[in-house]
Amino acid sequence: MAIWDFVKDAGKSLFGSEAEAKEAPTQPAQDPQADTDRKVAALKGELKALGLTGKDVHLTLRGDTVVIAGQARDQETLEKLILAVGNIKGIARVELAEGAGTETPAPAGAKPVFHTVQKGETLSAIAQKYLGKAGRYTEIFEANKPMLTDPDKIYPGQTLRIPQA
CATH class of the missing domain: 3.10.350.10 (LysM domain)
Structure with a gap:
């Protein structure tokens, strides 16, 4: 499993700000799973907008870590997927799940x-x-x-x- 660290407080804001969450105290506390599902949907929407979606690429959010599973088209697309989700404000780490990779094998030793x-x-x-x-x-x-x-x-x-x- 490969892991990349990102600057959590830098990047495009997809999830809303902490200030927005504090300004809405009259709303009932949101279910943590529903919040996670909303964030994953926002990440998938961003990938779709960038043209980086793949039928076999799946995202899981654990706190401030995104786990990418499945197969990207090629090494370039995989690297862009990693960057696209890692450069989102609130994401500190991107991991590739065991077995994740590319449909087209990368050259030997390519990192x-x-x-x-x-x-x-x-x-x-x-x-x-x-x-x-x-x-x-x-x-x-x-x-x-x-x-x-x-x-x-x-x-x-x-x-x-x-x-x-």
């Missing part, structure tokens, strides 16, 4: 390379660090589509996929 954006970093600086040339930032941008829509819109705490040659 995803991820980078967590630090304050002040740019895609050019990240490209220089990992790919040896700042001008190769477009490769990182392309490797992170559809999650990234603009190479200038990255944020601290966001985890990016680094393409391997």
Whole structure:
């Protein structure tokens, strides 16, 4: 089982804020299972919006950890699934369930390379660090589509996929 850590307080807000939950004290306490089901549905909706759904990919939420089970189309899609759910505010960890993977086998020894954006970093600086040339930032941008829509819109705490040659 592989595990990736993410910055829990960074990312796209899908679950609503803690402030919203505190502002609604007149509503009865929600069933924890119903809340978990709502969050899983929101995650699945995000994957569908990004075009990353698969018939054999299943998500389970345990606290702030998402477990991915099943088979993604290929290694690239699997890595994007990991990032898409990990870069959601409130998610601290993504795990691959035992037996999860890809329909198309990855090359031997292939492991995803991820980078967590630090304050002040740019895609050019990240490209220089990992790919040896700042001008190769477009490769990182392309490797992170559809999650990234603009190479200038990255944020601290966001985890990016680094393409391997």
